[in-house]
Amino acid sequence: DTEVTQTPKHLVMGMTNKKSLKCEQHMGHRAMYWYKQKAKKPPELMFVYSYEKLSINESVPSRFSPECPNSSLLNLHLHALQPEDSALYLCASSRQSPPRQETQYFGPGTRLLVL
């Protein structure tokens, strides 16, 4: 099984809402990632979790709050987002995290629209 799953596929939320994105992998990977991708732009790294601990935060605003409840699950909690946060949110996993970069496996993404 080389699959990373993400739910929901699509999400529409208002600026006062609280929502969560979920990501799951069962490959035994110990590193998990959140990326943000705006239309016609490449993905940009947001967070890295290594062995269930946050290891990299790319200066992401606090309205995005990641959580790694266990080695298979990664959540991204959203609160008080802005319309410019509308994007495709991608989750990925790899066997190990930087240092020792390994091939990353990506999920299909959650397409978020903030109204």
Place this chain on the structure above:
Amino acid sequence: DAKTTQPTSMDCAEGRAANLPCNHSTISGNEYVYWYRQIHSQGPQYIIHGLKNNETNEMASLIITEDRKSSTLILPHATLRDTAVYYCIVLNRDDKIIFGKGTRLHILP
């Protein structure tokens, strides 16, 4: 910043080999060349990677020049499903992935 330069877009006829170039003139000795692709509305997909030697797998071949300053990804028999954005990425074992703008490959019927 991305350490690679790729053409913005390319066309290739279906059934022909697609050759995607990438320049990475500042690559250092311990840095790998990775290729990912992203089909429309999907997450990026790993294709292949290499350090010095040419590599081949079931998806593609990677040709790295002897001075390692450039490489070419080869899709031997392109199909319509290969239409995607192809990202060439240079990173060492300690780096995070930084995606450049990539090459938008159009496979023409």
